[in-house]
Amino acid sequence: MIRSDVLKELIPVISDQFIVCNIGLPSQELHLLDDQPTNFYMLGTMGLASSIGLGVALAQKEKVIAIDGDGSVLTNFGTLPTIANNVADNFILLIIDNGSYGSTGDQPTYAGKKTSLAAVARACGCENVVECRAEDTVEVMKEALAGDKMTIIVCKCESGNIPVPVITKDPVVIRDRFMTTLAARNG
Amino acid sequence: MSVNDKIVSDLVANQIELVTTVPCKQLAGVIDIVEASKDIYHIPANKEDEGIGICAGAFMGGKRSAIIMQNTALGVVVNTLVTLTQFYRMPLPMLISYRGELGEPVACQVEMAVHTKALLNQLQIPTYHFHREEDVEELDKILKYTFMCNKPVAILTDASFWKGY
Numbered sequence: 356m357i358r359s360d361v362l363k364e365l366i367p368v369i370s371d372q373f374i375v376c377n378i379g380l381p382s383q384e385l386h387l388l389d390d391q392p393t394n395f396y397m398l399g400t401m402g403l404a405s406s407i408g409l410g411v412a413l414a415q416k417e418k419v420i421a422i423d424g425d426g427s428v429l430t431n432f433g434t435l436p437t438i439a440n441n442v443a444d445n446f447i448l449l450i451i452d453n454g455s456y457g458s459t460g461d462q463p464t465y466a467g468k469k470t471s472l473a474a475v476a477r478a479c480g481c482e483n484v485v486e487c488r489a490e491d492t493v494e495v496m497k498e499a500l501a502g503d504k505m506t507i508i509v510c511k512c513e514s515g516n517i518p519v520p521v522i523t524k525d526p527v528v529i530r531d532r533f534m535t536t537l538a539a540r541n542g
Numbered sequence: 543m544s545v546n547d548k549i550v551s552d553l554v555a556n557q558i559e560l561v562t563t564v565p566c567k568q569l570a571g572v573i574d575i576v577e578a579s580k581d582i583y584h585i586p587a588n589k590e591d592e593g594i595g596i597c598a599g600a601f602m603g604g605k606r607s608a609i610i611m612q613n614t615a616l617g618v619v620v621n622t623l624v625t626l627t628q629f630y631r632m633p634l635p636m637l638i639s640y641r642g643e644l645g646e647p648v649a650c651q652v653e654m655a656v657h658t659k660a661l662l663n664q665l666q667i668p669t670y671h672f673h674r675e676e677d678v679e680e681l682d683k684i685l686k687y688t689f690m691c692n693k694p695v696a697i698l699t700d701a702s703f704w705k706g707y
Binding site: 375395397398399400402403405406407408409410411412413414415431433434436437441526527529530533534537538541 | 559560583585586587588589591592593594595596597598599600601602603604605607621622624625626629630631632
């Protein structure tokens, strides 16, 4: 399974959840497969999906899923200690780890070599880290959503991409509909 | 009231509930008060771009936030300010220690000081410079201005303002 297969399988489970999605192909795939006002697409700023997601989670009560990639977590490695030490039990960080920089031509990352992101997350102090096969991601996500406990999921999948159009929605529109829906859900 | 107390009380009066910081010697006092404040959730960040990401998230979650950092970090955050804070039109007060100005003992700090205002100008970030202690009186208005216009706004605070360090 490649990343778009994982996202496709996850959609029935995460469609109405608040999602902060990583730059490039992950956002473009999610936008193509299931555009929702609850999705915040990052159009720039590689690496910050987990930081933005943590900020949203700490600021309000609804659950927040940050969909990140191994390359982006490696870019912003400092995020893992920050997440570990500022526990938000409404926060799930899903790292889709295909061992490559997918959006830029599948160049290999160190996460596909010797470096284990799950082990790094644990070493940083994250208490609830689950590494799973791509095929098991839906079940792991269901458990995390039911759990009310901050969870880091490292989903190991294959490298590869599907052709997707870029997102042309205005960034302020993306941000505003996300905020409006989130504020309404918080009552 | 000390300058540090005045800064934090203005943050609180402007409903800023989350502050992320990367330390600087000049900012140690204000960071201590942020940490001790019951009204502010303080998140030390490992790098300033990470901190700005957290602030962006907090804003989308309905909470006002601010970042406290050193001017050298402008070299770290240009892309984040442009493609996140400005592109999505988000407010961000940035309280920045202006190292490398008069009274600076470390030569290397001057190297970023000479680029600080030029960078902020190039990024079209409204910039205020606190040089004398009474300049802090403008902070409340600057914060209101930031949340009015939904932009990152820089407040440079030099060694003279901090009375040395």
